[in-house]
Amino acid sequence: MTIALVTSRDTDAAIRVASPLAVRGMTVSYGQTPAIFSVDMTVRAGAMTAIVGPNGAGKSTLLKAALGVITPLAGTVSVFGQPMAQMRDRIAYVPQRASVDWDFPVRVIDVVMMGMYRRLGLLGRVRGQHKALAQDCLDRVGMADFAQRQIGQLSGGQQQRVFLARALAQEADIYVLDEPFAGVDAATEKAIIAVLQGLRDAGKTVLAVHHDLATVPDYFDDVVLLNTQVVAAGPVPEVFTEDNLQAAYGGRLTTARADPESVAG
Amino acid sequence: MLADALLLQLGYNATLVTFGAALLGIAAGVAGTFLFLRKRALVSDAISHATLPGVGLAFVVMVAMGGEGRSLFGLLLGAGVSAALGLLCVQWLTRRTRLGEDAAIGAVLSVFFGFGVVVLTVIQAMNAGRQAGLEGFLLGSTAGMLRSDAILLALSAALVLALVLVLRRPLGLAAFDPGYAEATGWSLPRIDLAMMGIVLVVTVVGLKVVGLILIVALLIVPAVTARFWTERADHVVVIAGIVGGVSGYVGAAASAVAPALPTGPIVVLVGFAIFLFSLLFSPRRGVLASVLIHLRYQRRVHVRQGLLALANGQPIYEALTRRLLARSGLILPDGVPTSEGQAAASKALLDETRWAIVRGDQAYALAATRYDGLTPIEDVLTPDQLTEIDGKIAAPQVVT
Numbered sequence: 001m002t003i004a005l006v007t008s009r010d011t012d013a014a015i016r017v018a019s020p021l022a023v024r025g026m027t028v029s030y031g032q033t034p035a036i037f038s039v040d041m042t043v044r045a046g047a048m049t050a051i052v053g054p055n056g057a058g059k060s061t062l063l064k065a066a067l068g069v070i071t072p073l074a075g076t077v078s079v080f081g082q083p084m085a086q087m088r089d090r091i092a093y094v095p096q097r098a099s100v101d102w103d104f105p106v107r108v109i110d111v112v113m114m115g116m117y118r119r120l121g122l123l124g125r126v127r128g129q130h131k132a133l134a135q136d137c138l139d140r141v142g143m144a145d146f147a148q149r150q151i152g153q154l155s156g157g158q159q160q161r162v163f164l165a166r167a168l169a170q171e172a173d174i175y176v177l178d179e180p181f182a183g184v185d186a187a188t189e190k191a192i193i194a195v196l197q198g199l200r201d202a203g204k205t206v207l208a209v210h211h212d213l214a215t216v217p218d219y220f221d222d223v224v225l226l227n228t229q230v231v232a233a234g235p236v237p238e239v240f241t242e243d244n245l246q247a248a249y250g251g252r253l254t255t256a257r258a259d260p261e262s263v264a265g
Numbered sequence: 266m267l268a269d270a271l272l273l274q275l276g277y278n279a280t281l282v283t284f285g286a287a288l289l290g291i292a293a294g295v296a297g298t299f300l301f302l303r304k305r306a307l308v309s310d311a312i313s314h315a316t317l318p319g320v321g322l323a324f325v326v327m328v329a330m331g332g333e334g335r336s337l338f339g340l341l342l343g344a345g346v347s348a349a350l351g352l353l354c355v356q357w358l359t360r361r362t363r364l365g366e367d368a369a370i371g372a373v374l375s376v377f378f379g380f381g382v383v384v385l386t387v388i389q390a391m392n393a394g395r396q397a398g399l400e401g402f403l404l405g406s407t408a409g410m411l412r413s414d415a416i417l418l419a420l421s422a423a424l425v426l427a428l429v430l431v432l433r434r435p436l437g438l439a440a441f442d443p444g445y446a447e448a449t450g451w452s453l454p455r456i457d458l459a460m461m462g463i464v465l466v467v468t469v470v471g472l473k474v475v476g477l478i479l480i481v482a483l484l485i486v487p488a489v490t491a492r493f494w495t496e497r498a499d500h501v502v503v504i505a506g507i508v509g510g511v512s513g514y515v516g517a518a519a520s521a522v523a524p525a526l527p528t529g530p531i532v533v534l535v536g537f538a539i540f541l542f543s544l545l546f547s548p549r550r551g552v553l554a555s556v557l558i559h560l561r562y563q564r565r566v567h568v569r570q571g572l573l574a575l576a577n578g579q580p581i582y583e584a585l586t587r588r589l590l591a592r593s594g595l596i597l598p599d600g601v602p603t604s605e606g607q608a609a610a611s612k613a614l615l616d617e618t619r620w621a622i623v624r625g626d627q628a629y630a631l632a633a634t635r636y637d638g639l640t641p642i643e644d645v646l647t648p649d650q651l652t653e654i655d656g657k658i659a660a661p662q663v664v665t
Binding site: 064067068069085088089091093095099100101104105106107110111114117118120122123150152155157166170176185186187 | 441444448450492496634
């Protein structure tokens with residue numbers, strides 16, 4: 001019995017070392033109701049993973065807790081087997097667009113530069129190479145001409161692409177996105193997915209909260225079905241089945257299919 | 266007299282005070298900008314009101330220890346300690362209870378201020394006369410300011426500016442996108458602590474000059490004013506510093522001319538005058554500019570709608586539309602289009618037809634987002650693309 005326990009611990013340690021983001025026993029609660037309960041999630045390196053689930057399933061909460069934006073009640077996070085705190089530089093984050101005030105006095109290029117603040121430190125000088133990188137990141141999301149605009153002048157889709165460019169400027173290995181396609185136009189959705197697939201093909205890892213069930217098989221390799229707890233997780237062909245979806249969404253499945261935006265958040 | 270004061274002709278002491286107030290204004294404007302951008306402006310009001318009991322108690326302690334009780338440094342030290350205590354109360358109430366920050370600020374502000382007034386009253390009853398000067402902390406008084414006081418102001422202002430220079434990146438990031446700041450490894454509680462520490466320093470050293478009731482204005486008004494003139498956070502910081510500096514300088518100079526007037530209100534009124542000017546005349550965000558931009562936009566829409574109506578042979582009902590078209594020589598007074606009017610109308614119709622094709626074609630999805638009914642399509646598409654679109658107008662594709 002004891003031997004078996006040790007073995008399973010060793011196996012999990014090996015799995016965590018191989019995973020760019022491994023969450024174990026994560027519980028987050030607002031007041032007395034858990035938003036997510038005892039969630040285990042192992043993200044596969046070099047793959048695109050979607051977190052999918054009904055409204056209020058705790059998808060964004062799981063992301064934020066994994067990144068340390070909110071403090072969980074319980075749970076550990078590891079990045080390639082190391083504690084999150086030491087590995088932050090490897091992770092780029094794209095928050096929900098609605099989470100910031102877009103009337104903030106800042107230009108598009110300044111927002112992208114924020115992706116380099118960690119590397120620049122408090123007093124590091126912004127040099128030509130940094131500006132060139134920021135401009136290049138904007139170019140990759142098709143926003144090169146908007147560098148000098150105030151962010152409030154952009155459409156929702158353009159704002160989302162600026163956030164993605166800021167994450168690209170972090171030059172990380174893991175890209176974590178919270179609802180990147182919520183409320184964006186079709187052209188933006190295409191541009192974003194092309195960038196993400198390019199990252200995946202370059203060996204990077206992508207993890208995104210996603211609300212449109214119809215596009216999951218087209219866009220993603222792996223899927224985590226979440227409804228407070230993990231309902232199922234693994235490669236899309238094996239896990240993204242009618243039975244699992246029914247288990248995750250219950251009676252809301254038809255609504256979720258008809259109107260993806262209704263289950264956003 | 267005021268001109269003399271502004272040109273620093275009123276003697277050594279007045280000059281000292283004027284410089285001190287200007288430095289304080291710069292520091293307050295710069296520090297307040299980050300409070301304003303972080304949308305926590307009112308916290309500074311709680312901090313400043315929470316200084317009062319500290320001032321009173323420090324006086325009592327200094328007298329009890331055999332001193333005279335008038336040492337500015339001692340009084341400010343007391344103010345700083347009690348302000349920090351008030352700030353901790355606000356943070357504790359916000360984090361550990363269900364009270365919102367606004368309620369916590371209101372509670373802390375009034376309780377600390379009330380307690381401070383009680384302490385001052387007791388002091389007055391005990392040692393009539395000796396507490397003279399403590400009321401100066403309410404509304405500010407620069408009369409009797411010493412060289413050492415001005416040096417204290419200058420050093421504090423330098424400290425605040427240095428801290429802001431070092432911390433400008435995390436402070437700006439926390440204000441714009443706190444979640445992203447945390448996710449990329451900045452400690453939000455520490456950034457906020459640093460911001461509040463900076464504000465605390467400004468508040469405490471500003472007590473003697475503008476007084477605790479009005480220091481909040483010196484922190485916030487410059488930032489709000491600066492926002493009218495720029496769309497860049499780093500420029501807001503610099504402009505706010507300038508506005509704060511000018512307010513402090515002019516306010517202190519005016520107060521040197523009329524010593525009976527408390528300094529704080531004059532400084533604030535000068536700041537308010539700059540704010541009012543910005544509110545009205547800022548070229549982008551000002552009230553007048555907004556009205557003009559709206560009117561110009563409305564006219565363009567009317568002309569465009571009128572031209573499209575002409576092109577489609579529809580009647581124009583709105584008097585404003587007819588008047589605008591007639592004034593531009595596009596129609597005659599009886600509503601018949603002139604030759605220019607006909608040309609403009611057919612151009613407008615062509616534009617709309619082109620736009621309709623662009624908006625219905627997935628390949629032009631990005632260009633289609635720029636449709637607003639007014640932008641000339643030539644600004645959005647290349648001549649080659651226009652030729653392609655015109656081809657679709659001439660030869661509509663047969664749906665099979």
